[in-house]
Amino acid sequence: MILNIYEQYNADEGCHERWKRWEQHRNTLHSVLNEQIFSSAGIKDAVILGAGRCEDVDLRRLLKHVESLTLVDYDYNSMEKALERQQLSRQEKEKIILEGNIEFTGFYGEDFVTETLDKIKRKENPESVVQFVKKHLSSVKDSLGELLDNRPYSLVISGAVHSQLIVPFTQIAAFDSEYTDRLMQEAAPIANILAEDYNRSLLSLVKEGGWLFSYFDVMELSERNQMLAYEDMIGGLIAQEEYDKIDAFFLQGGGVAGARQGYNHLYELVKQYEPYKKCWIWPFRDNKKYYIRSLCFKLTSC
Numbered sequence: 001m002i003l004n005i006y007e008q009y010n011a012d013e014g015c016h017e018r019w020k021r022w023e024q025h026r027n028t029l030h031s032v033l034n035e036q037i038f039s040s041a042g043i044k045d046a047v048i049l050g051a052g053r054c055e056d057v058d059l060r061r062l063l064k065h066v067e068s069l070t071l072v073d074y075d076y077n078s079m080e081k082a083l084e085r086q087q088l089s090r091q092e093k094e095k096i097i098l099e100g101n102i103e104f105t106g107f108y109g110e111d112f113v114t115e116t117l118d119k120i121k122r123k124e125n126p127e128s129v130v131q132f133v134k135k136h137l138s139s140v141k142d143s144l145g146e147l148l149d150n151r152p153y154s155l156v157i158s159g160a161v162h163s164q165l166i167v168p169f170t171q172i173a174a175f176d177s178e179y180t181d182r183l184m185q186e187a188a189p190i191a192n193i194l195a196e197d198y199n200r201s202l203l204s205l206v207k208e209g210g211w212l213f214s215y216f217d218v219m220e221l222s223e224r225n226q227m228l229a230y231e232d233m234i235g236g237l238i239a240q241e242e243y244d245k246i247d248a249f250f251l252q253g254g255g256v257a258g259a260r261q262g263y264n265h266l267y268e269l270v271k272q273y274e275p276y277k278k279c280w281i282w283p284f285r286d287n288k289k290y291y292i293r294s295l296c297f298k299l300t301s302c
């Protein structure tokens with residue numbers, strides 16, 4: 001099953017090291033939540049989309065400010081393990097609802113995946129496979145609200161999800177090398193459409209008067225793309241809040257598919273709420289970091 005790729009990604013070892021390495025990243029996240037939201041409001045019901053291994057959030061710290069917390073991901077097991085790793089008490093666990101096996105986009109329906117793979121196995125013309133994929137993409141309806149019983153939340157959190165929505169498609173594309181190049185050419189535009197649809201789903205989950213906080217891994221800084229050398233320069237621009245300059249100087253190549261467009265699209269959708277913007281560098285692995293952009297805002301009737 002193609003969606004098992006999310007479990008495989010989350011299954012990599014090194015939770016202990018990652019928890020330490022991501023401390024500053026977690027602290028930044030919590031500082032945004034504390035300063036923008038919890039300083040003025042107690043939250044009744046919060047939801048985290050893409051909770052996964054929950055290594056970017058200190059659940060105990062978050063639970064102090066919310067009456068209930070729903071964790072949502074395709075990968076149920078990682079969330080379950082996270083509750084154990086973070087050593088939640090019985091009372092803390094009682095506030096948590098786990099929603100696993102939920103796929104955010106609706107794009108990867110079983111019929112679609114099977115039919116696409118059959119076409120590839122039958123060696124259909126790659127162009128007709130691409131057309132089939134695009135047609136399916138344009139017919140996908142937002143189903144996330146329904147999967148969560150149409151329950152809106154007072155706080156919706158999404159972290160580094162926009163970039164991941166394309167991952168199963170890249171698995172399909174990699175199925176046969178004859179098709180890979182042609183299908184991969186479509187990956188970035190499809191990632192951007194999935195990110196925009198996901199933004200609409202996120203907004204539909206927020207209650208009137210509720211909050212949304214989303215962060216986006218818009219640019220990779222790694223040895224592979226030779227961007228690590230610019231980390232200090234980007235850090236300096238972040239400190240001066242020169243985000244447009246970072247975009248202009250460093251994101252000409254497009255940044256991370258799905259994430260950069262996800263940020264820009266969400267900003268356009270919600271700028272009337274005057275979102276708070278915060279950017280930072282996430283030390284993802286030893287030799288791989290991400291430039292993060294985030295938006296936090298209250299959904300009010302204007």
Ligand SMILES: C[S@@+](CC[C@H](N)C(=O)[O-])C[C@H]1O[C@@H](n2cnc3c(N)ncnc32)[C@H](O)[C@@H]1O
Nearest residue numbers: 006050051052053054055056074103104160164
């Ligand atoms: C980069 S991780 C976010 C970091 C995560 N909160 C942590 O601390 O490890 C993205 C998460 O989103 C989930 N995800 C990505 N795309 C998804 C989709 N289409 N449907 C459901 N879950 C998805 C993945 O399983 C993964 O756990």
